[in-house]
Amino acid sequence: MDVRQAKKKQTPLLLLAVIISLLVSLLVQLPALTDKYRIITDLQNFYWLARANDPTLFSTDYIYMIGQDIIMVNWGEIRLFFLPVSLGHSLLFFVTSYFLDYLWVSKIVIFVLMPISVIYLFKLGQFLDNTQTGLTLSLFFAYFIAASPDALALAHGFQRAFTAPLVIIFLYSFIKQQYILTATIIFVSTLFYFPLFPIMVLTYGLGFCSIGSSFPISLQLDRHKLLPFIISLAFSVVPIALVFAMNWDVIDFSKPLEPLPNLSSNGSLVDNPHFQTGGYVPLFFAFPFLGQAGLFDTGGDALNFLTLMILSGFMLIVLGRASLTNLPVSVWYLLVAGLTMYVLAIIFVFGLSSLVIYLPSRYSRATLLVAILFFVGLNWVEFVMALPQWLSKNHRIIRLFLFSVITFVLVIFFVGWLSPFSLPVLPMFFLIGVIVMGVLIPFGGTIVFWLVTSNQPLSRYKIVLAIFIALITIFMMVIHIHIVGPQTINPTKPERDLYEFVALLPKGALLAGEPKFMTNIPLFSKRSVLFRGLHPKNDYAILDFFTAKYTNSPNEITDFCKKYNVTYLAVDVETFNPSYLAEGDFFYEPYNSYITEMLVGKTNFILPNRPPIFQSDSLRVIPCN
Numbered sequence: 001m002d003v004r005q006a007k008k009k010q011t012p013l014l015l016l017a018v019i020i021s022l023l024v025s026l027l028v029q030l031p032a033l034t035d036k037y038r039i040i041t042d043l044q045n046f047y048w049l050a051r052a053n054d055p056t057l058f059s060t061d062y063i064y065m066i067g068q069d070i071i072m073v074n075w076g077e078i079r080l081f082f083l084p085v086s087l088g089h090s091l092l093f094f095v096t097s098y099f100l101d102y103l104w105v106s107k108i109v110i111f112v113l114m115p116i117s118v119i120y121l122f123k124l125g126q127f128l129d130n131t132q133t134g135l136t137l138s139l140f141f142a143y144f145i146a147a148s149p150d151a152l153a154l155a156h157g158f159q160r161a162f163t164a165p166l167v168i169i170f171l172y173s174f175i176k177q178q179y180i181l182t183a184t185i186i187f188v189s190t191l192f193y194f195p196l197f198p199i200m201v202l203t204y205g206l207g208f209c210s211i212g213s214s215f216p217i218s219l220q221l222d223r224h225k226l227l228p229f230i231i232s233l234a235f236s237v238v239p240i241a242l243v244f245a246m247n248w249d250v251i252d253f254s255k256p257l258e259p260l261p262n263l264s265s266n267g268s269l270v271d272n273p274h275f276q277t278g279g280y281v282p283l284f285f286a287f288p289f290l291g292q293a294g295l296f297d298t299g300g301d302a303l304n305f306l307t308l309m310i311l312s313g314f315m316l317i318v319l320g321r322a323s324l325t326n327l328p329v330s331v332w333y334l335l336v337a338g339l340t341m342y343v344l345a346i347i348f349v350f351g352l353s354s355l356v357i358y359l360p361s362r363y364s365r366a367t368l369l370v371a372i373l374f375f376v377g378l379n380w381v382e383f384v385m386a387l388p389q390w391l392s393k394n395h396r397i398i399r400l401f402l403f404s405v406i407t408f409v410l411v412i413f414f415v416g417w418l419s420p421f422s423l424p425v426l427p428m429f430f431l432i433g434v435i436v437m438g439v440l441i442p443f444g445g446t447i448v449f450w451l452v453t454s455n456q457p458l459s460r461y462k463i464v465l466a467i468f469i470a471l472i473t474i475f476m477m478v479i480h481i482h483i484v485g486p487q488t489i490n491p492t493k494p495e496r497d498l499y500e501f502v503a504l505l506p507k508g509a510l511l512a513g514e515p516k517f518m519t520n521i522p523l524f525s526k527r528s529v530l531f532r533g534l535h536p537k538n539d540y541a542i543l544d545f546f547t548a549k550y551t552n553s554p555n556e557i558t559d560f561c562k563k564y565n566v567t568y569l570a571v572d573v574e575t576f577n578p579s580y581l582a583e584g585d586f587f588y589e590p591y592n593s594y595i596t597e598m599l600v601g602k603t604n605f606i607l608p609n610r611p612p613i614f615q616s617d618s619l620r621v622i623p624c625n
Contacts, residue, residue, distance in 0.1 A: 013135045014122050021118040021142035025110045028146045028155050028481060031488055032107045037496060037524065038488040039103065040156035044534050047522035048081060049102040052094055055079050060510050060528050060565065062538055084242045086159045088191025103523075106157030113154045117165045118142055120172045121377075127176060128328065128378060136446075137377030141168075143441065143477065144308065144373060147484045149300035151365035155486040162192040163366050167334070170200055171374075174207065174330050183228035190239040195341070195362040197236065202337035204229055207330065268353035273590035280536060280588045283349070292359045293349055295342070300484040301365055303431070307438035308372040315376070315383045318390045323379045331374045338367025376442075384446050437480045444473030491520065497616035498570065499524040505568065512545045512560075513570030515587060517619070521570075530564055536588065546586065546595045550576075552604045561624035573608045574618045 032038045048064055050057050064070050073080045083090040096105045118138040125134030145152050145164060152164040166189055173181035186204065189196035210220045269275055275283045275292070284291035289302055296302045315323045345360035391398060451466040452458070491499070498517060502509075502525035511521060515533035522529060530545070531538045541564055548560035549571060560566065574580060586595045612620035 013131055014119065017118050017122050017135055017138040017142070018115045020139060021114045022111060024142050024146045024477075024481075025114045025154070027478065028485055029107055029110055031490075032155070035490075036103055037491050037499075039106070039523075040153075040158075040486055040488060041534070042158055043103070043106055043156065044519050044523045044532070046093065046102060046106070047526070049093055049097045050526045051079070051081055052097045052102075054507075054526075056507055057526055058522070058528050059508060062528075062530055062541070063522065063532060063535075084239075085194060086192060087239050087242070088188065089159045089162065089193070107155075109157035109161060110154040113161060113165045114142065114145075117145075117154075117168050120165075120168050124168075124172045124175065125378065129326070129381070132381045133378060136380040137374070139445065140377040140380070140442065141373055144304055144369070147300075147304060147438070147481045148369070149484060149486055150298045151296065151301045151369055153486045159193040163196060164370065166192065166196055167200075167366065167370055170203075171328070171330055171334065174204065175328050177225075179225050179228045183232035186229075186232040187235045190236045194240075194243070195358050196366075197240075198341050198357070199334065199337045199363060199367060201233070202340060203330065203333045206333040206336065269349055269355065270353065274588070276589060278589040278592065292361055293346060294361055295364045295368065297361050297365060301369065303434055303484055304438065305369060305372060307435050308369075308376055310435065310439055311376050311442065312372060315379045318383055318386050319379060323375070323383075326378045326382070327371075327375050331371050334367055335371040338363050338371075380442070380446070384443075384450075434480065434483055437476045438484075441473055441477050441480065444469050444476070448473065489520070492617075494617035494619045495520070498614070498619050498621070501614045501616075501621065502527050502568075502570075509567045510565055511568045511570055511621075512541075512564065512566045513568075514572050514575065515542075517570055517572075530566055533587075536591075539591070542587070542591055543594050543598075546591070547598060549607055550595075550599055550602055550605055552602070552606050554606060557607065557610075558624070567624055568613075569607070569622045569624065571607060571620055571622065572618050573620060576605050576608050 026033075032040075045064075048058060048061070048070055070081055071084055081090070081094055093102050093105055096102070118141065121138040121141050122134040125137035127134075141164075145154060150160070152160075154161045154164065166185055170182060170185040170189075173179070173185065182204065186197065186200045189200055208219050208221060208225070270283075273279050275281060277285070281292050283293040286294070286299075289295050290297070290299060296305065341357070341363035342360050345357050345363060348354045348357055349360060448466050448470045451462050451469075454462075495517065499520060502511065502521055505525075505527055507527070510528045510530060511518065512530040515531065515536065518529040518532040519534040521527055522532075531542050536542060544560050544563065548557045549569075551557060557569075561569075575586075581599060584592070584596050586592050607622065608620075610622045612622050614621035
């Protein structure tokens with residue numbers, strides 16, 4: 001078979017992989033595409049992109065302080081805003097926001113990143129094994145990335161969304177020895193997501209090592225491999241230097257707002273209440289696996305990894321150690337590099353109390369998932385072909401395994417039935433069900449593929465069976481992605497009314513109010529807020545607001561508004577009910593403890609009785625004057 005015939009044979013399968021990946025992307029993004037208020041949480045950080053079309057917005061901005069978090073450059077009539085820590089990503093969004101609202105830009109990014117990733121994975125799998133392996137590798141990626149809530153999710157369009165595509169192109173070019181492209185991706189990583197840079201540099205560096213029989217490790221500095229690497233490092237110095245210059249105040253691009261004093265900015269990170277239980281970003285909430293310093297940020301990522309580990313375990317049992325050799329050495333290097341950076345970040349956080357090289361989970365979550373995805377995807381074809389023969393030889397082991405699983409489930413059921421409060425029975429069954437669905441979905445898709453592409457003619461029985469299995473598989477996939485995948489916010493009707501009203505207020509308005517409502521106002525209403533629930537800053541301003549909110553003195557409200565130049569207060573009158581106050585869950589720590597102590601003995605709050613200029617259900621906007 002010549003090259004032209006081989007390409008013709010692979011094209012339908014590649015096209016199939018791309019179409020399936022786009023359909024899966026549409027499944028993930030459909031709620032966001034049909035509702036402008038359905039967004040992934042961290043998109044609120046990009047509210048400042050509204051300045052691309054209206055530079056008069058956010059003249060007072062205490063969330064992102066110009067000159068510290070965002071660089072503003074004036075070139076004649078052009079005002080350019082960008083984040084130094086993500087130069088390429090912020091510039092991309094800033095430029096495209098001139099033509100399309102940045103809310104929608106973030107929602108359609110997946111339809112570009114997903115097919116690019118799938119195409120490179122398909123070609124890499126084909127290069128390493130065959131066309132069927134390319135298909136399975138790309139489809140495993142499309143499915144598990146669609147069901148990824150944070151680490152590799154493409155749906156949110158943030159800097160992290162570029163992690164998987166960049167790593168895939170990096171591995172593809174590195175394995176195929178296309179070192180100019182590999183070096184280019186290293187440089188591009190500094191423009192989109194900085195944690196990728198040290199991982200890729202370490203992976204590339206390990207590629208210079210050679211393991212021989214006489215001497216364990218030797219260096220092979222091939223000129224064609226070394227020169228692009230050095231050039232990429234030289235170019236990468238510029239964006240890296242820009243970030244450090246900004247962090248160390250070496251360069252002052254503009255005059256920042258005077259930052260408000262904070263309660264918890266001093267002391268070690270370990271003692272900082274923001275990073276403790278009850279704080280905004282606890283370092284651990286399931287030690288040592290989950291949390292900002294854990295191997296994974298979220299339980300969804302851990303569930304996906306556990307699902308892939310179970311599939312990997314089956315492969316190791318059926319294929320033996322040969323399955324490990326199917327994983328390219330570059331992927332092992334990537335895994336070593338990610339875990340090395342994770343350990344270094346742990347040392348920086350707990351030993352040096354520093355986030356200078358980011359939170360530890362930024363390095364482990366992506367590399368672990370990418371490595372395990374490659375292992376499963378590259379071994380899947382060989383595994384399903386060897387599985388029937390293995391099952392016939394080990395039917396006793398299968399019966400023992402099924403007996404053990406059934407016994408385990410029955411024990412949990414009866415323990416929960418006899419003493420329903422002794423174990424979290426329902427959550428345990430729920431987690432088991434999610435993992436089982438994740439394991440069964442690849443098998444269902446494979447059975448359909450073999451039924452349709454088998455050499456024997458398709459009978460009515462096979463067609464009906466294929467359709468039935470396909471429907472069951474698709475149903476489980478939809479449920480699994482809905483449970484584990486990216487979750488969008490869904491504001492209530494009163495909240496949506498609030499955002500629409502606030503958008504009509506003067507552009508110079510500054511609001512203070514319930515933190516969860518304040519988080520969305522800069523993004524949806526394009527108006528400034530004193531603080532918000534997302535990444536809370538300005539600690540004393542937050543406490544002063546709650547003092548003014550729960551007061552029986554009109555002077556305290558007036559003094560608060562004058563002190564911070566606040567023009568409107570947004571409150572939820574339900575938060576004044578005795579039942580809400582008795583619950584004592586007002587905000588993150590350390591604020592909650594202060595607020596709880598401050599409320600002792602206080603009653604007869606006057607703010608609910610002030611005449612509002614807007615009201616929707618329990619939400620009200622009250623002018624400070």
